[in-house]
Amino acid sequence: MATPNLADLKLLVVDDMATMRKVIAQQLRLMGGNQITEASDGNIAIEILEKTLATKQPIQFIVSDWNMPTVSGLDLLIYCRKHAFYKAIPFLLVTAEAEMTQVSEAIAAGVDNYVVKPFAPNSFAEKLTAVYNKRFPKK
Numbered sequence: 001m002a003t004p005n006l007a008d009l010k011l012l013v014v015d016d017m018a019t020m021r022k023v024i025a026q027q028l029r030l031m032g033g034n035q036i037t038e039a040s041d042g043n044i045a046i047e048i049l050e051k052t053l054a055t056k057q058p059i060q061f062i063v064s065d066w067n068m069p070t071v072s073g074l075d076l077l078i079y080c081r082k083h084a085f086y087k088a089i090p091f092l093l094v095t096a097e098a099e100m101t102q103v104s105e106a107i108a109a110g111v112d113n114y115v116v117k118p119f120a121p122n123s124f125a126e127k128l129t130a131v132y133n134k135r136f137p138k139k
Contacts, residue, residue: 004132006033010057013038014045014064014076015094020117024063024094027124042071046079053085061135063128066095066102066114074106081110090135092128094119 011033015021021038028036037052037059039045045064052058062080064073071079073093080086093106093114106114112131115124 004031004129004136006031006061006132007035009033009060010035010052011037012045012048012059012062012064014040014042014062014068014073016041016065016068020065020094024124027121028063028128030121031125031128041068042073042076042079045076046071049080049083049086058085059089061090061092061132063092063094066093066106074102074109077106077109077111088135090131092131 006028011028013021013024013028013036015024018040021040025036025038037048039048042064045062049059062076064076066073073095077091077093080089080091091110091112093111094117095102095114096117103114112134113127115127
């Protein structure tokens with residue numbers, strides 16, 4: 001599997017827990033990401049998506065927690081998949097839920113992959129790399 005080139009991507013990390021956002025952002029930095037925006041819930045994430053698109057600097061990859069107040073990660077995913085511009089955005093869902101009904105729901109909604117918390121850094125890297133290679137195939 002090709003190593004993702006995250007340096008060129010605008011990444012969005014969405015989680016209602018600040019510590020989890022920091023853990024994910026740090027993992028992304030270790031993988032080469034340096035354009036990382038954080039959001040504390042799905043509503044803020046949607047505002048960021050709209051604002052960055054309007055300024056012609058759209059978000060290009062989303063890593064989102066599932067369980068958040070107001071707008072969940074699944075709701076954010078559904079928003080993205082219905083949006084003309086964001087329907088094909090790479091989306092990695094981070095969840096404490098490993099129940100097959102929820103996993104099936106996320107797959108039906110168009111998630112690219114998911115990782116179950118707590119995760120080991122190599123597990124996160126494998127899942128993110130799989131999404132990257134699916135959405136950004138080498139030419």
